[in-house]
Amino acid sequence: MARIRAAVCHEFNKPLVVEEVELRAPGAGEVEVTLGAVAICHSDISYAEGGWGGTLPAVYGHEAAGTISAVGAGVTAYAPGDTVIVTLLRSCGCCRSCATGAPVHCSAPYDRAAGPLSMVDGGVLEHGMQTGAFAEKVVVATSQIAPIPPDMPMEAACLLSCGVLTGVGAVVNTAGIRPGETVVVIGAGGVGLNAIQGARIAGARRIIAVDMLPEKLKIAQEFGATDGILATEAKPWRAAKAITGRGADAVFVTVGAIPAYDTAMRYLDTKGRVYVVGMPHSGDLSGYEPAIIAATGQALIGSMLGDAMLQRDIPWMVDLYSQGRLKLDELISGRWTLDRINEAIADTNTGAARRNVIVFQ
Numbered sequence: 626m627a628r629i630r631a632a633v634c635h636e637f638n639k640p641l642v643v644e645e646v647e648l649r650a651p652g653a654g655e656v657e658v659t660l661g662a663v664a665i666c667h668s669d670i671s672y673a674e675g676g677w678g679g680t681l682p683a684v685y686g687h688e689a690a691g692t693i694s695a696v697g698a699g700v701t702a703y704a705p706g707d708t709v710i711v712t713l714l715r716s717c718g719c720c721r722s723c724a725t726g727a728p729v730h731c732s733a734p735y736d737r738a739a740g741p742l743s744m745v746d747g748g749v750l751e752h753g754m755q756t757g758a759f760a761e762k763v764v765v766a767t768s769q770i771a772p773i774p775p776d777m778p779m780e781a782a783c784l785l786s787c788g789v790l791t792g793v794g795a796v797v798n799t800a801g802i803r804p805g806e807t808v809v810v811i812g813a814g815g816v817g818l819n820a821i822q823g824a825r826i827a828g829a830r831r832i833i834a835v836d837m838l839p840e841k842l843k844i845a846q847e848f849g850a851t852d853g854i855l856a857t858e859a860k861p862w863r864a865a866k867a868i869t870g871r872g873a874d875a876v877f878v879t880v881g882a883i884p885a886y887d888t889a890m891r892y893l894d895t896k897g898r899v900y901v902v903g904m905p906h907s908g909d910l911s912g913y914e915p916a917i918i919a920a921t922g923q924a925l926i927g928s929m930l931g932d933a934m935l936q937r938d939i940p941w942m943v944d945l946y947s948q949g950r951l952k953l954d955e956l957i958s959g960r961w962t963l964d965r966i967n968e969a970i971a972d973t974n975t976g977a978a979r980r981n982v983i984v985f986q
Contacts, residue, residue, distance in 0.1 A: 626647045626648065626649055626650075626743075627647070627648045627649075627650070627762065628645050628646070628647060628648075628745070629645070629646060629647075629648050629760055629761040629762050630643060630644070630645055630646075630760065630761050630963060631643070631644070631645075631646045631684045631742075631757070631759060631760035631761070632684065632685075632686070632759040632760070632963060632966045633646065633682050633683070633684055633750070634672075634673045634681060634682060634683050634684070634685060634753070635681060635682045636681065637673065637674060637675030637681070638673075638674050638675060640967045641673065641759070641966055641967055641970075643963055643964055643966065644745075645745055646684065646742055646743065646744060646745060646750055646760070647742065647743045647744070647745060647747075647750075648741055648742060648760070648762055648763075648764060649741045649742075649743075649764065650695060650697070650764070651695055651696060651697035651700075651741075651764045652697045652698070652764075653697050653698040653699050654697060654698075654699055654700065654766055654767055655696075655697040655700070655741075655764055655765060655766055655767065656693050656695065656696050656697065656700060656703055656709075656764070656765065656767060656770060657693065657694050657695040657696075657762055657763070657764050658689070658691040658692065658693055658694065658709060658711055658762065658763050658764075658765065658770065659691050659692050659693075659694040659761065659762050659985075660689050660690070660691035660711070660758060660760070660761060660762060660763065660779075660985050661690055661691045661692065661779030661780075661782075661783075661984070661985055662689065662690055662691075662779040662780040662782070662783040662982050662983065662984050662985065663686045663688060663689040663690075663758045663759060663783055663982070663983045663985075664688040664689075664780075664783050664784055664786075664787070664788065664815075664980045664981065664982045664983075665686075665688075665966075665969055665970060665973050665980070665981045665982070665983070666687065666688050666787050666788060666815070666980075667814075667815075667881065667903075667973070668687070668754070668787070668904065669685040669686055669687065669753075669754070669759070670970060670973065670974065671881070671904070671906060672685050672753060672754065673685055673970075674906075676905075676906035676907060677906065677907050678907065679737070679751060679753070680737070680738045680749065680751045681751065682744065682748075682749075682750055682751065683737075683750065683751035683752075683753040683757075684742055684750060684751070684752070684753050684757040684758075684759055684760055685753035685754060685757070685758075685759055686753065686754070686756060686757060686758030686759030686760065686983075687711075687712065687713040687753075687754040687755075687756040687758055687786065687787060688712075688758070688783055688784065688786040688787040688788060689710070689711040689756070689758035689763065689783050689786055690708070690709065690710045690711065690773065690779045690780075690782035690783035690785075690786065691708070691709065691711065691762075691763075691779065691985075692706065692707070692708050692709075693705050693706065693707045693708075693709060693770075694762065700767055702767065703767060703770070703772075707772060708772065708773050708774070708775045708777070708779075708782075709770040709771060709772055709773060710770065710771050710773055710782055710783065710785050710786045710939060711756060711758060711763060711765055711769060711770055711783075711786060712756070712769050712770070712771075712786045712787065712790070712930075712933075712935065713754045713755055713756050713769065713787070713930070714728060714729055714768065714769055714930060714933060714935060715731065715733075715735060715755045715765070715766050715768055715769050716728035716729075716731040716733070716768045717731055717733035717768075718768065719733070720732045720733055726934065727932065728768070728933075728934060728935075729929045729930045729932055729933060730929065735755055737751045737752045737753065737754075737755055738751050738752075740752025740755070740757065740764075741757075741763075741764035742757050742760075755769070756769065759963070759966060759983070761963070761985060768935075770935075771935040771936060771939035771940075772939075772940075773785075773939070773943055774943065774947075777943065777946075778954070779984070780957055780960060780982045780984055781946070781953040781954050781957070782943075782953075783982065784815075784953050784956055784957075784980055784982075785939060785942055785943070785953070787930065788815040788816055788819055788956070788980055789819045789822075789942060789951070789953070789956075790930055790931045790933045790938060790942075791816050791819065791902060791928075791930055791931045791933075792815075792816040792817065792818065792819025792820040792821075792822065792823055792877075792879065792902070792931065793819050793820070793822055793823035793826070793931060793942065793951075794823070794928070794930065794931015794932055794933045794938065795820055795823065795877055795879075795900055795902045795928040795931045795932075796808070796820050796823030796824050796826075796827055796875075796877065797823050797826070797827055797931075798928075798931050798932040798933065798938070799900060799926065799928035799931060799932045800875050800877070800898065800900055800926075800928075802823070802824055802827040802828075802829055802874075802875060803827070803828070804827070804828030804829070804830075805828070805829075805830045806827075806829050806830060806874040806875060807829065807830055807831045807833075807869050807871075807872075807873045807874050807875075807894075808820075808824040808829045808831065808832050808833070808873060808874065808875050808876075808877065809833045809835060809865055809873040809875070809876040809877070809892045810824070810832065810833070810834050810835065810845075810850070810876075810877045810879060811835045811836075811856070811876065811877065811878045811879065811880065811885045811889060812835070812836060812878065812879040812880035812882075812885065812903060813834045813835075813836040813838075813841040813842060813844060813845040813850075813853075814841070814879065814880065814976070814978075814979065815956060815978075815979050815980045816879040816880075816902060816903065817834070817836070817845070817877070817879035817880070818844070818845060818848045818952075818956060818979060819848075819956075820877045820879055820902065821834060821845055821848045821849045821850050822848050822849055822951060822952060824849065825848070825849030826945070826950065826951070831851050831852065831868065831869050832849055832850045832851050832852070833850065833851070833852045833853070833854060833865050833868060833869075833873070834846070834850040834852070834853045834854070835853075835854045835855075835856050835861055835865070836853070836855070836856055837855070837856050837857060837976070838976065838977065839855065840977070841977070842854075842855070844979070847952075847955070848952060848955075852865075852868050856885070860891075861888075862888065862891040862892045865892050866892075871894045872892060872893045872894030872895070872897055873892045873893055873894060873897055874894060874896075874897055874898070875897065875898050875899075875900060876889050876890070876892045876893060876897065876898070876899045876900065877899075877900045877902055878899065878900070878901060878902055878903055879902045879903045880903040881903040881904050881905040881906070881909075882903070882905070883905055883909050883910070883911050885903070886901070886905075886911035887911050887912065890913060890917075890918070890923060890925070893921070893923050895921045895922060895923070896921070896922045896923065897921075897923050897924075898923065898924040898925075898926055899923070899924070899925050899926070900926050900927075900928050901925065901926065901927045901928065902928050913925070955979075956979045956980045957979065957980055957981075957982055958972070958977075958978040958979045958980060958981055959972060959978065959981045959982070960981075960982050960984045961981060961982070961983050961984070962983065962984070963983055963985065966983055969981040969983065
């Protein structure tokens with residue numbers, strides 16, 4: 626057992642506590658990664674708020690990058706010293722979902738309460754989001770990592786692990802946006818900006834950002850949005866249709882806000898699709914009129930982690946970043962130490978941040 630510092634959630638909706646915990650050595654098919662950086666995602670915050678349940682105490686954090694410091698039995702593709710991104714995408718490679726190219730929906734069970742973490746007194750400590758990356762080190766399965774260049778900044782690389790995969794992946798993998806299509810992105814936060822980047826890379830004709838804050842619409846244009854609309858307008862979907870002359874081919878809801886889902890389909894053209902990306906708390910409901918969906922041939926489609934396949938998507942995204950075609954550094958709103966994680970979370974909750982990153986020495 627190694628003793629490391631981690632930010633522990635002991636009670637929902639309370640500040641995390643930075644303290645020492647125990648991390649066991651990697652087992653078969655696992656690696657230990659000493660982290661260089663971990664970003665704060667709204668999913669981490671939702672878990673810490675109790676929005677999706679789970680066992681406490683727990684260590685959350687799942688959008689990370691670092692250097693492999695130990696490998697378990699049977700690991701041959703990686704070695705100590707390799708630099709990698711770390712994700713929550715734990716896949717067995719054998720179940721029906723994995724075998725059909727959908728590892729994000731792997732059905733193999735994983736008991737997070739029996740993971741590599743424990744309290745110093747031996748008590749149970751949940752391996753939050755099967756990653757536990759609000760900590761100096763993690764132990765994860767090799768399916769959860771992908772290599773990155775050794776000279777790539779960790780605080781930029783960690784963003785690939787979730788926010789970029791989710792946003793770009795929703796557009797490119799899930800939606801398969803084609804050149805000439807019209808896209809609306811509701812929410813210009815960390816995931817929304819990456820959906821906008823994905824639409825730009827895919828060749829969308831118009832990319833319309835919708836957000837509550839004027840300053841976020843300006844940032845959206847820096848990432849590729851052609852137009853911006855304030856969600857506070859009386860009927861913002863009318864403004865979107867005025868820009869394009871018709872409805873959108875695809876709408877990406879990248880925030881977990883029910884009002885965004887209640888209005889998303891109003892932006893669509895006939896045969897248009899709404900992609901569910903942002904995740905509200907469990908039990909939150911939105912409503913639609915089925916007759917309209919049927920009559921117009923519209924669709925409502927979920928997208929989990931951008932339907933990512935790490936070994937396919939990460940090398941491509943790293944290459945785009947090296948060419949200057951994928952913005953990562955510009956996504957970082959602030960750099961924080963682990964001791965200041967509660968401040969970083971509070972800043973994220975203001976809605977103004979793109980991505981706050983915890984940087985380790």
